Amino acid sequence: MKVLRVDSNWCMVRIDRGEEVVASLVAFAGEQGVRSAAVSGLGAVTRTRLAYFDAATKEYRTREFEGVMELVSLTGNLGIFEGRPFLHAHVVLSDEEYRCHGGHLVSAIVAVTAEFSIQMGGVKLARRENPDLGIKEQDLP
Numbered sequence: 001m002k003v004l005r006v007d008s009n010w011c012m013v014r015i016d017r018g019e020e021v022v023a024s025l026v027a028f029a030g031e032q033g034v035r036s037a038a039v040s041g042l043g044a045v046t047r048t049r050l051a052y053f054d055a056a057t058k059e060y061r062t063r064e065f066e067g068v069m070e071l072v073s074l075t076g077n078l079g080i081f082e083g084r085p086f087l088h089a090h091v092v093l094s095d096e097e098y099r100c101h102g103g104h105l106v107s108a109i110v111a112v113t114a115e116f117s118i119q120m121g122g123v124k125l126a127r128r129e130n131p132d133l134g135i136k137e138q139d140l141p
Contacts, residue, residue: 043114058134
């Protein structure tokens with residue numbers, strides 16, 4: 001992973017081939033002391049695991065994609081859950097037939113390269129477990 005600090009609140013992050021996206025972005029947040037940030041990205045990934053939240057059962061259903069896919073778009077945020085950095089991100093992936101698949105990003109390995117724009121905020125974005133919904137929601141006042 002390579003980091004370019006554009007200014008005090010904005011970084012560009014390149015995650016290289018073979019590195020795991022979620023772990024890398026969480027590591028970046030920890031190393032940089034990020035308490036809140038907006039994240040967007042693109043690239044190419046493989047061995048991707050996505051999740052779909054089933055509101056009726058309050059459970060995530062997961063699906064794995066083995067081949068190389070275009071990471072058409074990643075949008076999400078970095079915050080804090082139980083004292084540690086936490087990434088909440090959704091992605092759109094495209095396969096070789098131009099079919100798109102989307103969902104909550106659980107994990108992905110960079111296949112070629114991946115580029116992320118990270119805009120840091122000035123406040124702490126905390127998350128808390130909401131047992132009624134079955135999710136880690138933003139803990140906003």
